[in-house]
Amino acid sequence: MTKIDKQDIQREYASMQPVAGVRLGSAAAGIRYKGRDDIVLFELCDTAQTAAMFTTNVFCAAPVVIAKNNLANASPRYLLVNAGNANAGTGQQGMDDANACCHAIAELAECEAEQVLPFSTGVIGQYLPVGKIVKALPAALDNLREDNWLSAARTIMTTDTAPKGVTRKAVIDGHEITVTGIAKGAGMICPNMATLLSYVATDAALPAALLQATLAQAVNKTFNRITVDGDTSTNDACVLMATGKSSLPLIDGIGNPNYNRMLNLVTEVFEFLAKAIIRDAEGATKLVNVTVTQGASENECKQVAYTIAHSPLVKTALFASDPNWGRILAAVGRAGVSKLDIRKVKIELNGVCIVSNGGVDATYTEALGQQAMQPADIEINVALGRGSATANVWTCDFSYDYVKINAEYRT
Amino acid sequence: MTKIDKQDIQREYASMQPVAGVRLGSAAAGIRYKGRDDIVLFELCDTAQTAAMFTTNVFCAAPVVIAKNNLANASPRYLLVNAGNANAGTGQQGMDDANACCHAIAELAECEAEQVLPFSTGVIGQYLPVGKIVKALPAALDNLREDNWLSAARTIMTTDTAPKGVTRKAVIDGHEITVTGIAKGAGMICPNMATLLSYVATDAALPAALLQATLAQAVNKTFNRITVDGDTSTNDACVLMATGKSSLPLIDGIGNPNYNRMLNLVTEVFEFLAKAIIRDAEGATKLVNVTVTQGASENECKQVAYTIAHSPLVKTALFASDPNWGRILAAVGRAGVSKLDIRKVKIELNGVCIVSNGGVDATYTEALGQQAMQPADIEINVALGRGSATANVWTCDFSYDYVKINAEYRT
Numbered sequence: 001m002t003k004i005d006k007q008d009i010q011r012e013y014a015s016m017q018p019v020a021g022v023r024l025g026s027a028a029a030g031i032r033y034k035g036r037d038d039i040v041l042f043e044l045c046d047t048a049q050t051a052a053m054f055t056t057n058v059f060c061a062a063p064v065v066i067a068k069n070n071l072a073n074a075s076p077r078y079l080l081v082n083a084g085n086a087n088a089g090t091g092q093q094g095m096d097d098a099n100a101c102c103h104a105i106a107e108l109a110e111c112e113a114e115q116v117l118p119f120s121t122g123v124i125g126q127y128l129p130v131g132k133i134v135k136a137l138p139a140a141l142d143n144l145r146e147d148n149w150l151s152a153a154r155t156i157m158t159t160d161t162a163p164k165g166v167t168r169k170a171v172i173d174g175h176e177i178t179v180t181g182i183a184k185g186a187g188m189i190c191p192n193m194a195t196l197l198s199y200v201a202t203d204a205a206l207p208a209a210l211l212q213a214t215l216a217q218a219v220n221k222t223f224n225r226i227t228v229d230g231d232t233s234t235n236d237a238c239v240l241m242a243t244g245k246s247s248l249p250l251i252d253g254i255g256n257p258n259y260n261r262m263l264n265l266v267t268e269v270f271e272f273l274a275k276a277i278i279r280d281a282e283g284a285t286k287l288v289n290v291t292v293t294q295g296a297s298e299n300e301c302k303q304v305a306y307t308i309a310h311s312p313l314v315k316t317a318l319f320a321s322d323p324n325w326g327r328i329l330a331a332v333g334r335a336g337v338s339k340l341d342i343r344k345v346k347i348e349l350n351g352v353c354i355v356s357n358g359g360v361d362a363t364y365t366e367a368l369g370q371q372a373m374q375p376a377d378i379e380i381n382v383a384l385g386r387g388s389a390t391a392n393v394w395t396c397d398f399s400y401d402y403v404k405i406n407a408e409y410r411t
Numbered sequence: 412m413t414k415i416d417k418q419d420i421q422r423e424y425a426s427m428q429p430v431a432g433v434r435l436g437s438a439a440a441g442i443r444y445k446g447r448d449d450i451v452l453f454e455l456c457d458t459a460q461t462a463a464m465f466t467t468n469v470f471c472a473a474p475v476v477i478a479k480n481n482l483a484n485a486s487p488r489y490l491l492v493n494a495g496n497a498n499a500g501t502g503q504q505g506m507d508d509a510n511a512c513c514h515a516i517a518e519l520a521e522c523e524a525e526q527v528l529p530f531s532t533g534v535i536g537q538y539l540p541v542g543k544i545v546k547a548l549p550a551a552l553d554n555l556r557e558d559n560w561l562s563a564a565r566t567i568m569t570t571d572t573a574p575k576g577v578t579r580k581a582v583i584d585g586h587e588i589t590v591t592g593i594a595k596g597a598g599m600i601c602p603n604m605a606t607l608l609s610y611v612a613t614d615a616a617l618p619a620a621l622l623q624a625t626l627a628q629a630v631n632k633t634f635n636r637i638t639v640d641g642d643t644s645t646n647d648a649c650v651l652m653a654t655g656k657s658s659l660p661l662i663d664g665i666g667n668p669n670y671n672r673m674l675n676l677v678t679e680v681f682e683f684l685a686k687a688i689i690r691d692a693e694g695a696t697k698l699v700n701v702t703v704t705q706g707a708s709e710n711e712c713k714q715v716a717y718t719i720a721h722s723p724l725v726k727t728a729l730f731a732s733d734p735n736w737g738r739i740l741a742a743v744g745r746a747g748v749s750k751l752d753i754r755k756v757k758i759e760l761n762g763v764c765i766v767s768n769g770g771v772d773a774t775y776t777e778a779l780g781q782q783a784m785q786p787a788d789i790e791i792n793v794a795l796g797r798g799s800a801t802a803n804v805w806t807c808d809f810s811y812d813y814v815k816i817n818a819e820y821r822t
Contacts (some may be wrong), residue, residue, distance in 0.1 A: 059744025059769075060750050089740045091770025124737020124773050229723040234741050251489020312640040312723070312809075315818055318820035329500045330645050335472025340469050358470075359502025360536050398723075403811050406724055407731035 004287055006162060009276050012052075013153055013165040019180050019201040021045035021243025025143035025274055026155040031086025032122060037155040038135055041105070041140040042079035042199060045265060045285045047243035049205075050076045051212040052117070053219055055236035057404035062087045062094030062128075062405040063118040064237060066102065074114035078105050079239065081119040082133060083184070087124040088234035097128040104134045108141060119237050121184060121197050122158055153182040156197055159405060162184045164186050164276040168268050172261045175248035177204050179265050180367030183273040186228070186282045196277065198223065198238045200269055206251050206260055206356050208400035209324035213254070215240040216264055225395045227309050228281040240266065278394045283401030286318045291392040294383045300337050305334035308393075315398035318378060322367025325354040332382055343384025350378060367378055415787045416700055420515035420687050421723060424564055424576040429557035430591050430612040431757075432456035432654025437566040440547035442540055443533060445494025448566040449465025450544055450690040452516070452551040453490035453610065458655040460616075462485045463528070466631055466647035473505030475528040475648060477513065477534030485525035490650065491514050492530040492608060493544060494595070495568050498534040499645035508539040513546035519552060530648050532595060532608050533569055565592040567608055570816060577624055577685040579679050583672045586659035588615050588774045590676050594684040597639070597693045602643045607688065609634065609649045611680055616655030617662050624665070625674055626651040633681035637805045638720050639692040640813075651677065673758045697729045698788050702803040705794045711748050712802035715793060719804075726809030729789060736765040743793055755796025761789060810815040 022044060026037035044050065053072055054064050070076070080101055087094045102116035121127065153163035165182040185196030207215065219238055244250070251258050279287050290308050295301035308314055311331045317324040328347055332340075349353035350372040354364050433455060437448035455461065465475050465483055480770040481487070491512055498505045513527035529538065564574035615627065621669070630649055640691030662669050690698050701719050706712035707754055719725055722742045728735040744751075759768035761783040765775050 058745035058748070059740050059743060059753055086737070087739050089766065089770050091483065092767050094770060124735075124741060234744060312813070316814050317818035322818070324535075326645075329470050330468060330535060333468035333645060337469070342470055357502050359500050359505060360591075372429065385676050389521070398814060400811050400814050402723070403727050403730065403809060405815055406727035407733070 003377040004279050004284060006279060009162050009164065009279060011270065013150055013163045014165065016149040016165045017167040017178055017181050019071040019171070019178050020146070020203045020242060020245035022201045022241060023050055023146050024148035024152040026148065026151045027143060027147065029082065029135040031131045031132060032080055035246055037151065038084050038138055039080065039082045039136055040043055040146065040152045040155040041137070042185050043144050044077055044241055045243050045245065046077070046203070049208045049211050049242045049244070051208065051215040051240045053215060053238045055234060057091065057234045057236070059234050061120055061235045062090055063098045063120045064127065064235060065095060065119040066098040067119065070117055072101070072115045074112055076117050077111045077115040078109060078121065079199065080105060081121070081156050082128070083158055084122040085120055085126055085128050086122045086124045086235050087120040087128040090127055091177065091324055093127055097130045100130045101172040103134055104137055117239070119235070121156065121235050122275065124234060126289065127300070132334035136233040138171065143248045149180055149182060153184070156182070158184065159282055160184050160185070160280055162280050164273055164280065166269055167263050170261060172248055172258050172266050177202060177246055177248055177262070177265065178219035179269045181269045181298060182274055185277045185279060186280055196223070196236055199241070199274055200239070200266065201241040201243065202266065203243050203246040204251060204263070206242045206248070208269050210251065210253060211240055211242050214266055217263060218267040218270040220272040221267060225392060226274045226278050227306065228278065228396060235281040253278065269393060277280070278396050281396040284305045284396035284398040285376065285399055286397040288318060288380060288395045288397065289378070289392060290380045290382070290395065292382045293390045294387055295389040295391070296383050298389045301384070301389050302393070304332055304335040304337060305391055305393040307331045308382070309395035312398055314351055317397045318397035323354070323366070323373045325349060328380060331335055337384065341385065346385065348381040348384040349373065350375065415690050415695060417690060420573050420575060421681065421689060424574050424782060425493045425508060426578065427576045427591050428558040428578040428580070428587050428589055429560065430654060431557070431614045431656035433612045433652060434457055434553040434555040434557050435559035435563040436556065437559065438547040438550035438554060440540070440543045442493055442543060444448065444738055450491065450493045450547055451497050451563045451566040451699055452548070452555065454555050455488055455652060456532050456654050456656065457488070457674045458616070460569070460619045460622050460681045462626040464649045466644055468645045468647070470500065470616060472531055472643050472646045474503055474531045477509045478530065478648065480486070481513070481525045481528055482597060485523055486520045487528050489520060490528045490530065490610065491681045492532070492567050493515060494524040494533055494569055495533040496537055497646050498531040498539040499589055505539055508541045512544055515548055518599065518811065519548055528650070530608055530646070532567065532646050535645060539618055546570070560591055560593060567593070569595065570693055571595050571691055573691050575684055575691065577680055577683040579676050580731065581672060581676050583659055583669050584794060586657055588613060588657055588659055588673070588676065590680045592680045592684055593690060596688045597691055599766045603718050605753045606646050607634070607644065609684055610652070611650070611677065612652040612654065614654050614657035615659055615662060616657070617653045617673070621662065622651055622653050622666060625677055626670065628680045629676060629678040632678060633685040636803060638717065638745070639689065686805055687786045689807050692807040693816045694810040694814070695807035696787065697808040698807065699729060699806045700789070700790060700803060701791045701793070701806065702801065703793045703795065704801045705796050705798060706800040706802070707798040709800045709802050711801050712795070713804070715746045715795065716802055716804040717746060718742045719791060719793070721804035723809055727760045729808035730810045732784040734760060734765070734777070734784045736760060736780065739791060740766050748795065751795065757794040759792040760784065761786065762808040807822040
């Protein structure tokens with residue numbers, strides 16, 4: 001069996017570039033992990049604009065509530081992220097704790113508490129050890145440097161086995177633009193309008209509203225198209241920062257000739273991070289891209305893609321490299337697409353046609369199926385034969401290790 | 412860790428009683444399994460009425476299409492069930508194969524082919540070995556006996572570790588009524604308007620339309636409320652037969668004074684079979700009843716219950732007997748209930764209150780949580796605090812063995 005190639009993940013995080021106007025500092029607060037950093041502070045220059053998207057889970061964590069609120073009321077100067085404790089399911093106490101952290105930073109760094117956005121990731125339902133975090137803040141502030149992206153990526157990890165980070169550069173209109181981003185996440189991954197924790201910064205200049213639109217567009221095609229286990233987390237958050245420190249003039253609207261280049265660059269960074277999360281998903285041995293085409297609407301394509309991507313039977317067959325394509329067919333059949341004509345449906349597995357005319361394709365052989373399932377990268381293509389809409393979802397298989405990691409996470 | 416108690420499953424299948432007017436005969440066709448029976452024939456007396464519900468999967472198996480069609484056109488005299496091959500995803504060839512089996516029985520038993528209902532369960536996407544089945548039919552016909560329910564229950568097993576069957580009797584208006592039923596199923600279980608394979612017979616007399624309504628009511632509260640993995644199969648089918656051989660007069664409508672007694676008796680049989688399927692679910696170590704109360708509608712209660720029951724994170728925590736209740740909270744939060752006020756939500760785990768006021772309950776301790784998770788029978792209760800509707804779903808945990816069984820099923 002081929003293994004998922006994580007070399008490009010390593011290559012990319014090792015070559016991350018700073019973004020002028022953003023400094024990062026990590027420190028060890030000892031929240032849950034020993035002998036490693038577990039808090040990271042982002043400092044933004046005063047010209048920076050910040051956009052963010054958050055989980056749609058109504059039991060969202062306290063820091064999500066506070067970050068949303070602060071972002072609406074002030075221009076962020078600091079982002080505080082801690083790993084090891086999600087500060088979710090903690091009620092009013094959780095709110096007070098998140099606010100206390102913001103106030104502590106405001107005092108040390110001489111800004112308003114509302115200019116601090118808090119983020120947490122880790123176990124749900126335990127109170128945040130505010131004392132430990134506050135004690136570690138001076139060290140984080142002392143460590144602030146523009147080239148600390150890799151240590152930040154390492155600091156926010158929980159069950160991740162590798163840091164995730166990437167830089168993309170482009171020369172737009174003669175000006176070099178940098179986009180650097182990091183992310184964490186390996187389980188409880190099924191983002192919905194936001195995801196896991198991810199921080200992406202650019203030195204381009206964009207007004208806040210346009211930055212938010214850019215984030216929404218990029219996330220919709222990347223983080224909102226990945227799933228490990230269908231479990232949308234309480235803490236998902238995704239931040240896009242634009243410092244305006246490059247020499248490229250302000251991109252003032254979607255009509256600006258440089259906007260599409262910028263959007264593509266940002267989307268490229270998000271796509272890399274989204275796929276890196278799936279490559280490093282808990283227990284994953286396969287990276288699976290489910291593409292659904294010829295749908296009547298994008299929504300029904302997503303519906304079919306997610307039904308396949310969430311099916312425990314499809315996922316265990318993928319783990320076994322078993323071309324048990326009947327499980328894919330069954331998933332398409334139960335996806336709830338109204339009046340689907342199964343005679344028009346075609347399903348391919350890494351280019352091998354497995355289903356057509358309502359049943360197994362005439363050219364299919366078990367040998368072809370076995371061969372198609374061997375690589376670590378699997379493409380499942382479903383053509384619905386009823387329109388021109390398409391959608392894709394990235395996911396992974398379900399292994400013994402997924403069960404092991406999630407049965408033992410707290411013990 | 413306590414084990415799921417399967418003693419009552421054993422006690423019940425060992426004491427199944429015949430139903431006058433129904434004979435069963437098994438035989439070994441060698442479809443997939445060696446050294447065991449794999450086809451079973453039900454013979455119904457000519458006064459019998461038959462009702463059935465089938466999978467809603469649009470990629471439904473060929474026998475589902477044929478059985479639906481035959482049931483609409485004729486009064487069934489024979490049911491043929493095979494294990495080891497689902498005859499699903501087999502296109503026109505599959506239809507021809509299922510029809511060929513019906514015709515073979517019709518010839519041997521001197522009835523119309525449309526009076527035969529075919530059912531298949533097993534691997535999807537392989538053609539049915541019609542020759543082997545036809546060759547075994549005379550032996551099945553020779554074996555027809557009223558007291559063959561247990562061998563029938565054994566014959567239809569695939570990944571089941573135990574046969575599932577039960578008899579309930581009642582004296583209604585001075586007349587003894589028997590209801591006996593069997594079922595199979597352990598994976599690809601998330602019935603939707605019908606389920607897995609199940610055959611239930613009674614000697615009461617009910618007109619066809621009333622029998623269908625009775626089946627629908629019983630299934631809605633039993634088989635339609637269980638899930639192992641969320642994967643609705645291509646072959647689910649559920650049959651209720653009424654032979655009219657008891658001395659109880661015809662139950663002619665829902666206004667009949669004996670109808671509710673009858674409905675309850677039938678529902679009791681279905682409930683036992685539904686829960687037996689979960690108890691014997693692939694790799695299961697816990698039987699979990701998720702009950703959602705105080706909902707604005709039954710639908711939103713089901714939505715929340717299924718979101719919990721399908722969450723891989725909740726299921727792996729259950730496997731670990733880990734009171735990682737944050738995962739239950741997260742599942743409630745992402746279930747899509749519009750305008751849910753999390754301050755009004757209460758969650759209990761085997762009687763221990765874990766969540767209230769938007770966070771961990773003030774009385775909760777880790778020790779209480781640990782204790783609550785030890786039994787094999789787990790009750791998860793969620794009160795939404797917004798109405799009076801309720802719904803419950805039975806499910807099981809997700810274990811190494813689930814992955815093992817489903818990664819190795821075909822190999």
